[in-house]
Amino acid sequence: MSILRNEIKNNLTQLKDEIDQIFAGGRDTVLSEVTVGQVYGGMRGLTALVCNTSFVDPYSGLHVGKYTVEELADRFPEEIFFLLCTGKLPGLDFLSEFRNELNERAGVPQYTWDMLRVLPEDTHPMSMLSLGILSMEQESVFKKNYLKGIAKADYWKYTLEDALNVIAKLPELAAGIYRIRFCDGKLIERDPELDWAANLALMLGLPDSGNEFANLMRLYLVLHCDHEGGNVSAFTSRVVNSALSDLYYAISAGLNGLAGPLHGLANQECLRFILAIKEKYGDDVDESQVKQFVLDTLDGGKVIPGYGHAVLRVTDPRFKEFMNFGKQHCSDDVCYQIANKLFHVVPDILKTYKGGKVANPWPNVDAASGSLLYKYGLNQFDYYTVLFGVSRVLGFCAQNVLAQGLGQPIIRPKSVTNKWVAEKLMEN
Ligand code: AMX
Known part of the structure; x- marks a missing residue:
């Protein structure tokens, strides 16, 4: 994996130089003040983290490196992982090298399948994904080498090893969960000639004429890859890894946060909403009926x-990209049309x-994605957040590799009691 590793090294050198300059310019400069409301309100709007993989602008949406989502929509998720880790898009030689790398590392251990198959039938697919990753923790290259003794400067290299091992196994694990939980339990073999997203589409086993579903998977896995550092799942994953718990622990923890209805689970609610409109008014529902349903x-x-x-504070560009896909491939689909009417x-x-x-x-992004997944036969709502999770693991991995490369310390903000806050108010 020489191309990726070298470019991460270059990125780390550049990021370290930038940080040195920032520190030289004023380590004690105040960046953000915190109000009582913020302390009690989920720290919203409090600038207290640095994340160099991506950022979200309230008006232009997600940027990965210096690129907007619109500029990345035609890329492969593998290229996005490279971008998240290095700040730049890869050259032509990267994709084939990365495919070979993933082929060598692929293969979910049998004990993981055995564990997933004995879970209760109604286990949520997100629990299965999180457990599946955690079950492989004893394979952590970081952990094995940490126990032997490694230099702090090299932590990122072993964290990257874990990241690549997880990314290589992820489509197979996620598709296998779908097959075990919702189908006949028979797993479909991966094709070493296919890209990451196409392999996921293949192993899910849904009919796919003209590779449209594989292309939707590519788009889906690109659009959900990362959303800066403060969202529940990315932040959780980073906090866990900051204790030098290896990536398996950190990814599993991040996925547990993503499973919440205010975060990653929201996408299944959107489709439920669309289907409820369809159920109530039929396929020819008009805008006034949609309006009434909303009211x-x-x-x-x-x-x-x-x-x-x-x-x-604007229409999420990721929503626009999904709607463009729908317009191109399934503009006559009822769910797509209802999603469009809701937008109006x-x-x-x-x-x-x-x-x-x-x-x-x-x-936001969730308003469109479910109707497209449904159109291509993925009608198990509980599974949608797993796809979100597969994509978001790219962000968790990149954020943690870079954080380790920059030697970031354990995260430990200070908490206070009501009494402390009340006394502070008295002082002012
Ligand atoms: N429908 C109705 N009311 C809404 C609303 C919506 N879609 N979005 C916000 N509001 C209401 C809030 O409930 C709140 O009312 P309250 O003060 O009486 O409780 C008020 O507007 C102010 O909230 P806000 O500052 O605009 O939103 P927020 O930052 O607190 O919450 C979010 C953001 C996404 C949780 C909220 O807009 C929401 O619940 N949306 C619907 C669920 C959803 O789409 N979630 C997906 C988020 C994206 C993701 O992580 N996948």
């Missing part, structure tokens, strides 16, 4: 899934709802 939902005290965002009516409603309290009335 009734809000009157019932529920949120409109797929709309709003903690950071974004929801923002105007949310702009004035609760006296304009909704910070972002625009759709």
